[in-house]
Amino acid sequence: MAAAKTDHLERTAAEPRDKSLHTVTLAEVNEVNDQVRLFRLELSTPLRFLPGQWLDVYVPGVSKAGGYTITSSPSSAHPPISDDPSSPPCRPFLELAVQKSPDPPAAWLWQDPASITYAELRVRVGGSFVWPPPGVDTRTLRKAVFVAGGVGVNPLMSMLSSLAEEECPFEVQFLYSLRDEGGRRAQARRMLFVERLASIFASGRVRGRLRLFLTGGVGEGGEEGVVSCGIGEGKKCGVRFSRRRMTMEDVAAAVGDASERRFAVVYVCGVPTMTDEFVQKLADSQHGFGMEPHRVLCERWW
Template structure:
């Protein structure tokens, strides 16, 4: 795995000849590819790496056609795709997709980095994909253009989908590298729910605080950092964050300095944001990081069933 409000500061390039197409025309455009892909998947005797790793996870039965309608460079190694999807497509904040590419045998596995709210408002989802030699990621960085056609199927048991008037919850989000993707989706979905609380006298979501601990090699590799800081400013009583950089050589930009710490995420920071009765922790990053952070949180009294994680490989 390459491991939820649209960021207005981010300008996604769109080819004027290939805009985000109306969702009603997607089924017609992709009908042949849609059925060919399903037959290939069902008849394949050998699963790809992503499908093998996630064989025991929940996934939807339907494979939906989609079309790339925007591409932006997030960092030197990461591209973000804006993808128009079928009107029946749906997902929960934190989930991933099986990513099918015409002519590419391997199936990709990428977490959504956008919110369900963006899908409802604009009919699009976003994926931020780091460069790799793995064929799906390599295709994104070397072949994919605005107008490229793909197909996607939602899966995953790692998500945040609270019910109105559900139990009170504080979120602790811990990300390493591109593991930020599903956590950013959860953060944006949380901000959508807080806006609903502000605008509705009826539906109330019992969300208290959300603290993000995000570790990367340097500030250049901190994805979505401006949007994350913006959310902390929009909801100062709810959102806080610390960016941890482990190999920073250049100076840190002034607007980032209040949020950046040198070195790995510390036990002290985790402990300061753990309430065993209220905290729900979502982790996504390299397996060693997940294991170390999970142990530390349990040492602080956070029950195992309140620590949810997604490992990326």
């Protein structure tokens, strides 16, 4: 007999979370594809959080909270005040990416957008999978490696967005594995955050590389290619992809040799089969890569 699936509050009972609930307005719903939607939650007052944290989300008529990672950077929830009186005020907001699911909070969010837009929700910030990495002096970092599987990209999107707003002095390697059902012509606009990630790297705001691993589509088995991404102002760029699963060898190559690992940090977020393998091998001093455990951070959501 299969064990009963735990809900978000049960899975995260030991995680830190704020005491207070905030009321937000669901201002906008955008469908990325038939499995993922983006939600813009407007705040009546600024709210502080760290990149990588999630929200307990209470939707109308559902007693238990859903758990969804904030995908926007903290600056979106605490925008600066403009000195220009003619400039319209920027409303503070949070962005969530929510995968389609029969779970009651997610099912509510997947109703007809017209029926839920402008509804009021209650949210609370929580989570310990955050940037900057606890116990690591970021002034000594030479490399940050982000490893995402599917919607595990969500907390890493917030982290990278935050780094792009600053003068990031170290190299960033971003490895992202996701399903692509689009056939041989990969469509970046239907892949969660691919164009946003490509824009950050193409702008030079972050120095490093974005690499995609596409699974589930036609031709999976090692085919290499380039997906064209719109990056704003009519500009396009190409991001290399491989039609296969990401491997430990890919992660190891991104992290670098022993001399580089001492000054690196790795964030892994995805399904447990992926996170467990990668984290164990990165931190294993006998049969793996011997990274200090506090330099290998992970979050499992399934």
